[in-house]
Amino acid sequence: DIQLTQSPSTLSAFVGDRVTITCRASQGIGTYLAWYQQKPGKAPKLLVYQASNLGSGVPSRFSGGGSGTEFTLSISSLQPDDFATYFCQQYDIHRSFGPGTKVEIK
Amino acid sequence: QVHLQESGPGLVKPSETLSLTCTVSGGSISSSSYYWGWIRQSPGKGLEWIGSIHYSGATYYYPSFKSRVTISLDTSRNQFSLRLTSVTASDTALYYCARRAGASPFNFDYWGQGTLVTVSS
Numbered sequence: 001d002i003q004l005t006q007s008p009s010t011l012s013a014f015v016g017d018r019v020t021i022t023c024r025a026s027q028g029i030g031t032y033l034a035w036y037q038q039k040p041g042k043a044p045k046l047l048v049y050q051a052s053n054l055g056s057g058v059p060s061r062f063s064g065g066g067s068g069t070e071f072t073l074s075i076s077s078l079q080p081d082d083f084a085t086y087f088c089q090q091y092d093i094h095r096s097f098g099p100g101t102k103v104e105i106k
Numbered sequence: 107q108v109h110l111q112e113s114g115p116g117l118v119k120p121s122e123t124l125s126l127t128c129t130v131s132g133g134s135i136s137s138s139s140y141y142w143g144w145i146r147q148s149p150g151k152g153l154e155w156i157g158s159i160h161y162s163g164a165t166y167y168y169p170s171f172k173s174r175v176t177i178s179l180d181t182s183r184n185q186f187s188l189r190l191t192s193v194t195a196s197d198t199a200l201y202y203c204a205r206r207a208g209a210s211p212f213n214f215d216y217w218g219q220g221t222l223v224t225v226s227s
Contacts, residue, residue: 001169034211034212034213036214043202043218043219043220044214044217045217046211046213046214049211049213050210050211053210055211056211056215087152087153089153089213091212091213094155094166094168094169096154096168097152097153097154099152100152
């Protein structure tokens with residue numbers, strides 16, 4: 001099984017801050033990594049796929065990067081709508097998700 | 107706009123079989139472009155992909171569920187279903203159905219709202 005870890009588990013930030021979340025895979029997965037955003041009581045929403053490609057309708061303040069075992073999701077200027085939990089997901093071998101990073105208002 | 111809706115019992119007894127159905131509207135599950143999957147979420151285990159099915163009938167299951175899970179299609183009703191046998195309390199979770207694109211973006215782009223299943227006697 002491919003295990004994913006995320007850091008930090010919780011992130012407190014102000015509106016307008018630049019934030020970065022890291023996802024690490026237990027083995028190399030190329031760029032077969034996606035990021036999802038989930039708000040309370042809602043299903044996850046696809047933000048990024050193939051490590052760095054934005055999903056449909058996703059604002060350009062979101063960006064993804066990385067390859068192999070280390071990946072990042074960045075938000076260039078945090079907006080009120082961005083306070084949520086973010087999950088990475090690999091799709092190199094089967095599919096598995098990271099534990100999530102909660103982005104909170106500071 | 108594609109819409110997915112899960113349905114099924116909210117309470118299942120230990121050792122019994124969990125059965126859920128996902129009804130798809132706004133799109134056909136008979137399209138060769140998509141796969142249809144089940145994902146669950148619980149506080150203890152987070153998000154877990156259970157498996158997916160393609161219109162061709164091909165199924166893909168996560169190894170930890172493979173011995174207990176069956177995903178099937180009902181094209182006449184535009185539905186797909188999940189059966190998970192021999193459930194225990196650890197199968198208590200919010201179960202989502204979702205569509206996965208076979209091409210870009212290769213991931214789950216439409217999800218249902220989720221249905222809570224509790225395993226308890």
